[in-house]
Amino acid sequence: MNEDTFNMSMRKYLKQVGVTSQQAIERHVREHGDTTGKLSVRTVLTIEGHGMEHVVEGTIDLG
Numbered sequence: 001m002n003e004d005t006f007n008m009s010m011r012k013y014l015k016q017v018g019v020t021s022q023q024a025i026e027r028h029v030r031e032h033g034d035t036t037g038k039l040s041v042r043t044v045l046t047i048e049g050h051g052m053e054h055v056v057e058g059t060i061d062l063g
């Protein structure tokens with residue numbers, strides 16, 4: 001495994017995940033008129049064919 005290639009590929013993937021996830025959440029909030037309260041969010045990361053699953057749960061405060 002080439003560490004430089006792996007790290008660059010990982011960063012590119014994680015940037016895409018972060019940007020597209022933020023856009024999806026913002027679009028949902030706008031479309032549903034959410035202005036107060038909190039959103040319970042859950043992200044599931046899987047590696048297909050490897051039996052790996054990683055779950056991140058959290059809360060987004062709308063203010």
